[in-house]
Amino acid sequence: MTPAASSGLPPPQHHLCQLVQRRALCNHGARSSAPSDLPDDIEELQLNHNSIRTLAERSLARYRSLETLSLAGNHLETLESRAFGGSPRIECLNLAENSLHVGYQETGSALRSLPRLRVLDLSRNELDDEAASHLLQNLTSLEQLDLSWNVLLRLDETSFLQGLRQLRELDLQGNMLFEIDGAFDGGVVPRLRRLNVAFNYLPCLTDFHMTQLVLLNASHNAIEWFVARQDPAMGVFRLETLDLSDNRLLFFPFLPSRSRLRNLHLSRNAIRFYEHLADQNATATHPNWTTSVRYYNLRGNVSNVTADLWDEGLHGDISSLDVLELSGNQIDYFPRGFVAKMPALSTLRVATNCLDALHLTPGQFSDGLLRELDVSDNRLREVAVTADHRGALGNLTYLNLSLNGLTSLPSGLLSSLPSLRSVDLSYNPELGVHFCPDDGEDVGGSSGGGGAASDCVAWRNAGSSLTRLYLKGCGVARLPSSAFAGMSLTHLELSDNAGIELEPRSIRALSGTLRHLGLGNTDVRLFDFSPFRKLEYLNLSNNSLARFPPSLANTGLRVLDLRDNKLSTIPSAHANAMAPKLRRVFLSGNPFNCCRMEWSDTFGRTETLNVVDVSDILCEDLFKRTHRALDRLPPLSCGGREEGESILWYFLLAVPIFMSFLGISVIFCLTFRPRLKTIKKKCFKSTPY
Numbered sequence: 191m192t193p194a195a196s197s198g199l200p201p202p203q204h205h206l207c208q209l210v211q212r213r214a215l216c217n218h219g220a221r222s223s224a225p226s227d228l229p230d231d232i233e234e235l236q237l238n239h240n241s242i243r244t245l246a247e248r249s250l251a252r253y254r255s256l257e258t259l260s261l262a263g264n265h266l267e268t269l270e271s272r273a274f275g276g277s278p279r280i281e282c283l284n285l286a287e288n289s290l291h292v293g294y295q296e297t298g299s300a301l302r303s304l305p306r307l308r309v310l311d312l313s314r315n316e317l318d319d320e321a322a323s324h325l326l327q328n329l330t331s332l333e334q335l336d337l338s339w340n341v342l343l344r345l346d347e348t349s350f351l352q353g354l355r356q357l358r359e360l361d362l363q364g365n366m367l368f369e370i371d372g373a374f375d376g377g378v379v380p381r382l383r384r385l386n387v388a389f390n391y392l393p394c395l396t397d398f399h400m401t402q403l404v405l406l407n408a409s410h411n412a413i414e415w416f417v418a419r420q421d422p423a424m425g426v427f428r429l430e431t432l433d434l435s436d437n438r439l440l441f442f443p444f445l446p447s448r449s450r451l452r453n454l455h456l457s458r459n460a461i462r463f464y465e466h467l468a469d470q471n472a473t474a475t476h477p478n479w480t481t482s483v484r485y486y487n488l489r490g491n492v493s494n495v496t497a498d499l500w501d502e503g504l505h506g507d508i509s510s511l512d513v514l515e516l517s518g519n520q521i522d523y524f525p526r527g528f529v530a531k532m533p534a535l536s537t538l539r540v541a542t543n544c545l546d547a548l549h550l551t552p553g554q555f556s557d558g559l560l561r562e563l564d565v566s567d568n569r570l571r572e573v574a575v576t577a578d579h580r581g582a583l584g585n586l587t588y589l590n591l592s593l594n595g596l597t598s599l600p601s602g603l604l605s606s607l608p609s610l611r612s613v614d615l616s617y618n619p620e621l622g623v624h625f626c627p628d629d630g631e632d633v634g635g636s637s638g639g640g641g642a643a644s645d646c647v648a649w650r651n652a653g654s655s656l657t658r659l660y661l662k663g664c665g666v667a668r669l670p671s672s673a674f675a676g677m678s679l680t681h682l683e684l685s686d687n688a689g690i691e692l693e694p695r696s697i698r699a700l701s702g703t704l705r706h707l708g709l710g711n712t713d714v715r716l717f718d719f720s721p722f723r724k725l726e727y728l729n730l731s732n733n734s735l736a737r738f739p740p741s742l743a744n745t746g747l748r749v750l751d752l753r754d755n756k757l758s759t760i761p762s763a764h765a766n767a768m769a770p771k772l773r774r775v776f777l778s779g780n781p782f783n784c785c786r787m788e789w790s791d792t793f794g795r796t797e798t799l800n801v802v803d804v805s806d807i808l809c810e811d812l813f814k815r816t817h818r819a820l821d822r823l824p825p826l827s828c829g830g831r832e833e834g835e836s837i838l839w840y841f842l843l844a845v846p847i848f849m850s851f852l853g854i855s856v857i858f859c860l861t862f863r864p865r866l867k868t869i870k871k872k873c874f875k876s877t878p879y
Contacts, residue, residue, distance in 0.1 A: 206219075207225060207228060209228075209229070209232075212229075212231060212232050212233040212234065212255075213232065213233070213234040213235075213236070214228050214229075214232045214234065214235045214236065215236050216235070216236060216237050216240070217236050217237070217238040217239055217240075218238070218239045218240075219239075219240050220240065220241055221237065221240040221241065221242060222240075222241050222242055222243070223242060223246065223249060224237060224242070224245065224246075224249045224250055226249075226252060228252075228253070230252050230253060230254070230255075231255050232253055232255065232256060233255050233256060233257045233258065234256070234257065234258040234259075235250075235253065235256060235258070235259050235260070236260045237259075237260065237261050237264065238260050238261070238262045238263050238264070238284075239262070239263040239264070240263075240264050241264065241265070242261060242264040242265075242266055243264070243265055243266060243267050243268075244266070244267065244268045244269075244270065245261070245266065245268070245269045245270060245273040245300075246270055246273065247270045247271070247272040247273055247275060248272055248273070248275040248276055249273060250273070250274060250276065250277040251275055251276025251277065252276070253276075253277055254276060254277060254278075254279070255279060256277045256279060256280055257279055257280060257281050257282065258280070258281065258282040258283075259277075259280055259282070259283050259284070260283075260284035261283075261284065261285055261288070262284050262285065262286040262287050262288070262311070263286070263287040263288070264287075264288055265288060265289055266285065266288035266289065266290060267288070267289045267290065267292040267293050268290075268292065268293030268296050268297055269285075269290075269293075269296065269297040269300035269301070270296060270300060271296050271299035271300050271303070272300070272303070273300045274300055274303050274304055275303070278303075278304070278305065278306070279306060280304050280306065280307060281306050281307060281308045281309065282308065282309040283301075283304070283307060283309070283310050283311070284311040285310070285311060285312055285315065286311045286312070286313040286314055286315070286336070287313070287314045287315075288314075288315050289315065289316065290312065290315040290316075290317065290321070290325070291315055291316040291317050291318070291321050294317070294321040294324055294325050295324060297325060298324045298325045298326075298327060301325060301326075301329060302327070302328055302329065305331060306331060307329060307331055307332060308331060308332060308333045308334065308356075309332075309333065309334040310329070310332055310334070310335050310336070311336040312325065312335070312336060312337050312340070313336045313337065313338040313339050313340070313361070314338070314339045314340070315340060316340060316341060317337065317340040317341065317342070318340070318341050318342065318343070319342055319343055319344065319349065319350075322337060322340070322342060322349075322350045323348075323349065323350040325350075326350040326353075326354065327350075327353070328353055329353070329354065330353055330354070330355065330356065331356060332354055332356060332357055333356050333357060333358045333359070333381075334357075334358065334359040335354070335357060335359070335360050335361070336361040337360075337361065337362055337365070338361045338362060338363045338364045338365070338386070339363070339364035339365070340364075340365050341365065341366055342362065342365040342366065342367055343365075343366050343367065343368065343369075344367060344368060344369040344370070344371070345362075345367065345369070345370045345371070345373035346369075346370075346371045346372050346373055347371075347372040347373060347375060347376075347378075349373050351373055351374070351378050351379055352378060354378075354379055355378075355379065355380060355381065356381055357379045357381060357382055358381050358382060358383050358384065359382075359383065359384040360379070360382060360384070360385050360386070361386045362385075362386060362387050362390070363386045363387065363388040363389045363390070363407070364388075364389045364390075365389075365390055366390065366391060367387060367390040367391060367392060368390070368391045368392065368393065369392070370387070370392065370395070374400055380402065381402070382400070382402060382403065383402065383403060383404045383405070384403070384404060384405040385400070385403055385405070385406050385407070386405075386407040387406075387407065387408050387411070388407045388408065388409045388410050388411070388433070389409075389410045389411075390410075390411050391411060391412055392408065392411040392412065392413055393411075393412050393413065393414060394413055394414055394415040394416070394417075395408060395413055395415070395416045395417070396415055396416075396417040397417065397419050398416065398417065398418040398419060398446075399418070399419040399421075399424060400429075401424055401425060401426070401427045401428060402428055403427075403428065403429050404428055404429065404430050404431070405429075405430065405431045406429060406431070406432050406433070407431075407433045408432075408433065408434055408437070409433045409434060409435045409436050409437065409455070410435075410436040410437070411436075411437050412437065412438055413434060413437040413438060413439060414437070414438045414439060414440055415439070415440070415441070415444075416434055416439065416443035416444065417443075417444040418443075418444055418445055418446040418506065419446075420444075420446070420447050422447065422448070424446075425448070426446075426448045426449065426450065427446040427448065427449040427450065427451070428449075428450055429446070429449055429450065429451055430450055430451060430452045430453065431451075431452065431453040431455075432445075432451060432453070432454050432455070433453075433455040434454075434455065434456055434459070435455045435456060435457040435458055435459070435515065436457065436458045436459075437458075437459050438459060438460055439456065439459035439460060439461050440459075440460055440461065440462070441461065441462075441464070442456075442461055442463065442505060443456070443506075444506060445505065445506025445507060445508065446506055446507060447506055447507055448507050449506065449507045449510070450510050451507070451508065451510060451511060452510055452511060452512040452513070453511075453512060453513045454508070454511055454513070454514050454515065455513075455515045456514075456515060456516050456519065457515050457516070457517045457518050457519075457539075458517070458518035458519075459518070459519050460519065460520055461516065461519040461520065461521060462519070462520045462521060462522065463521060463522075463523060463524065463525050463528075465525045505528070505531065508531055508532050509531060509532065509533065509534070510534055511532045511534060511535050512534055512535065512536050512537065513535075513536065513537040514532065514535060514537065514538050514539070515537075515539045516538075516539060516540045516543070517539050517540065517541040517542050517543070517564070518541070518542045518543075519542075519543050520543065520544055521540060521543040521544060521545060522543070522544040522545060522546065523545065523547075524554060526554070527554075528554075529554055529555050530554065530555065533559070534559060535559065535560055536559050536560060536561045536562065537560075537561065537562040538560060538562065538563050538564070539562070539564040540564065540565050540568070541564050541565065541566045541567050541568070541590070542566075542567040542568070543567075543568050544568065544569055545565060545568040545569060545570060546568070546569045546570060546571055547570065547571065547572050547573075547574065548565055548570055548572075548573045548574070548591075549574045549575075550573065550574065550575040550576075550582065550583060551574065551575070551576055555582050555583065559585055560583060560585060560586055561585055561586060561587045561588065561609075562586075562587065562588040563583075563586060563588065563589050563590070564588070564590040565590065565591055565594075566590045566591065566592040566593050566594070566614065567592070567593040567594070568593075568594055569594065569595060570591065570594035570595060570596055571594075571595050571596065571597065572596070572597075572598075573591070573596065573599060573600055573603065574600065575600045575603055583607055584607070584608060584609060585609050586607050586609060586610060587609050587610060587611045587612065587655075588610075588611065588612045589604075589607070589610060589612070589613050589614070590612075590613075590614040591613075591614065591615055591618070592614045592615060592616040592617050592618070592660065592662075593616070593617045593618075594617075594618050595618065595620060596615075596618040596620070596621045597620045597621060598621070599621070599647065604647065608655065609655055610655055610656055611655055611656060611657050611658065612656075612657065612658035612659075612660075612681075613656065613658070613659055613660065614658075614660040615660065615661055615664055616660045616661060616662035616663055616664060616683065617662060617663040617664070617686075618663075618664055619663055619664070619665055620665070621664050621665060622664070622665040622666075622667070623647055623661055623664045623665065623666045624646040624647065624666075624667070624668075625646060625647055625668075625669060625670055625672075625673040654676065654677075654678070656677055656678075656679065657678060657679055657680045657681065657703075658679070658680065658681040659679055659681065659682055659683070660681070660683040661683060661684055661687070662683050662684070662685045662686045662687070662708065663685075663686035663687065664687065665687065666684060666687040666690050667687075667689070667690060667691065668690065668691040668693075669684075669690065669691065669692055669693050669696040669697070670693055670696060671693045671695040671696050672696070673693070673696040674696060674697070674699050674700055675699060677699075677700065678700075678702075678703045679700050679703060679704060680703055680704060680705045680706065681704075681705065681706040682697070682700065682704060682706065682707055682708070683706070683707075683708035684707075684708055684709055684712060685708040685709060685710035685711055685712065685729055685731075686710065686711045686712075687711075687712055688711055688712060688713055689712075689713050690712050690713070690714075692712075692714065692717070694717070694718070698721055701721035701722050701723070701724075702724070703724065704722055704724065704725055705724055705725060705726045705727065706725075706726065706727040707722070707725060707727065707728050707729070708728075708729040709728070709729060709730055709733070710729040710730065710731040710732055710733070710751065711731065711732040711733065712733065713733060713734070714730065714733050715733070715735070716739075717739065717741075718741050719739060719741040719742055719744070719745050720741045720744045720745070722745055723744075723745065723746060724746065725745045725746065725747060726746065726747060726748045726749065727747070727748065727749040728742070728745075728747055728749070728750055728751070729751040730750075730751060730752055730755070731751045731752065731753040731754050731755070731776070731779075732753065732754040732755070733755055734755060734756050735752070735755040735756060735757060736755075736756045736757070736758075737757070738752075738757060738759075738760045738761060738764055740761075740764060742764065742768065743763070743764045743767040743768055746771055747768065747771060747772060748771065748772060748773045748774070749772075749773060749774045749775070750768075750772060750774075750775045750776070751775075751776040752775070752776065752777055752780065753776045753777065753778050753779045753780070753803070754778075754779035754780070755779070755780050756780065756781060757777075757780040757781075757782065758780075758781060758782060758783045758786065759782060759783050759786035759787070759789065760789035761789070762788045762789060762792065764789075765788070765789035765792040765793065766792055769792050769793055769795075769796040769799055770796065770798070772793075772796075772798075772799050773798060773799060773800065774799075774800050774802055775793065775799065775800075775801055775802065776802050776803050777801060777803065777804075777807050778803040778806035778807050778808075779806075780807070781808075781809075781810060782807065782808070782809035782810070782819065783809060783810065784809035784810060784811040784817055784828060785811065785812065785828035787809060787819065790807075790819055804819060805818070807819035811828060812828060
């Protein structure tokens with residue numbers, strides 16, 4: 191009998207942990223307490239997703255070198271006041287996804303025993319304002335704090351931020367914050383650089399004066415106004431990234447007059463420009479219109495924050511902007527010189543707005559560094575450019591004009607962009623893209639100024655740099671043999687141009703570079719894909735193909751879309767050749783023959799191949815019954831070929847043959863039967879003696 195058994199004590203618990211140098215990984219177990227049999231010199235201990243509800247006193251005393259401790263996902267309710275006794279060197283503590291709202295008073299005492307604590311994660315603990323204040327009291331060494339996805343309601347001058355003078359990063363996303371009032375006044379957190387208050391209920395951010403912030407994420411709130419304090423004595427704001435996307439902004443934010451802002455995200459708001467309402471005619475028509483707004487806080491006190499709505503300087507300092515994201519708003523025009531105020535701008539996204547014209551003129555775009563311009567999904571009817579200003583977009587590499595109502599393009603616009611790498615003109619159904627003749631000359635267009643539209647599209651200088659061209663649904667009727675001469679396209683999208691005339695040499699000129707080719711809904715029938723050795727993606731959907739193109743077996747395709755055609759089968763030889771190379775294939779919407787589905791077995795056995803829509807693939811058997819490709823068919827559906835020849839099948843085949851023979855025999859007998867009267871005379875006559 192062992193001493194443990196003789197004393198009535200339970201046997202020692204053996205903890206299976208993975209040891210990596212001085213790290214102990216004890217995650218995803220059933221431990222109810224911290225292990226006590228690990229090397230005493232470990233520096234990191236992970237106990238995530240166990241069943242530890244209470245961290246008992248001095249349960250980590252053995253590990254005096256411990257610096258990082260993670261207890262996430264344990265349903266932890268309490269850390270006893272001396273839980274960290276003997277482990278004073280802990281700097282990083284992860285307590286996420288627990289229930290610390292239950293015993294936060296004692297847990298707070300435990301946290302205050304860690305003088306070196308720099309990083310603390312308290313996310314998803316159902317903490318309210320009182321619990322957070324108690325837990326964080328006097329944690330003066332904290333530099334990173336995560337309180338996301340709790341139930342905090344408001345921040346003010348008495349909140350938990352008091353005393354956190356070393357704090358650099360604060361994450362408050364996913365709470366229930368509806369007010370921030372004085373919480374950051376008076377240098378409460380002078381070192382704070384990154385603040386995340388996304389996914390809350392903030393109605394506005396006015397009198398913003400946190401000059402030390404580098405990043406502010408206030409997306410996914412209910413913010414209608416963002417107004418920065420306009421005080422020259424405050425110095426330059428260090429803010430570099432401001433995210434106000436997914437809010438209710440009515441105006442472009444009132445930014446600081448002096449800033450270093452580089453990234454401004456304003457997607458999915460209700461922003462418009464109202465500068466045109468400030469003219470004299472509008473004022474005369476509406477004499478009671480105000481030109482400024484004054485802000486009130488929730489306590490009813492009048493704030494000294496005002497904003498002049500029609501001031502031309504309301505945009506603030508945007509001279510250092512690199513990325514401006516304005517997609518999903520209500521912008522119908524840009525104030526004159528607005529984009530020109532951003533000489534460092536490289537990315538401008540204005541998708542899904544109400545622009546009806548795009549003027550690439552000196553008054554709008556200065557000679558800058560713009561590389562990406564997205565004006566898709568607007569109401570564009572025209573793009574205007576002056577001949578003396580085409581060089582303003584010389585650095586442009588990406589241009590998206592899709593989903594508009596363009597009827598023409600300025601003469602030579604695309605050929606005057608020498609750095610252009612990607613152009614998307616998709617779904618401008620009235621554009622009717624016509625490629626220029628073999629000599630590459632602009633036909634019917636003007637080479638002079640004024641932005642006259644040409645009758646054809648020429649690439650010229652863009653040909654050497656352009657690699658991606660998207661012309662889906664643009665009314666392309668014909669591709670001449672020289673359409674892509676001199677180009678090195680890797681992506682070409684021509685889908686949804688029904689009835690397009692493809693000159694084989696036009697696309698074959700790209701066989702050495704093309705990796706993505708879209709020919710869906712183009713009525714393509716016969717096309718030789720053998721030269722396209724580098725092709726990885728091919729869309730042939732909705733083309734009424736009755737035969738699987740045999741030349742596809744000679745390509746290196748990784749993604750193939752054959753949906754909504756008229757294929758009855760895929761020859762086994764082609765399936766065997768393509769399966770090892772394919773990664774994804776789409777096949778639904780074809781009338782496959784259930785008795786010729788050998789290809790499905792080949793694709794199913796290939797582990798690296800995913801038939802994405804396999805559950806939607808249907809087939810018909812000999813009796814015109816529809817089955818899912820995954821279903822196992824009855825033996826009779828294909829003549830018993832799946833499980834040996836069926837005797838019943840032969841019986842069914844023999845019945846009509848037998849009936850035919852029987853019918854012939856009856857007819858023969860009826861036609862050539864002997865006369866019974868003669869038989870009677872010969873056989874039944876008495877014999878004389």
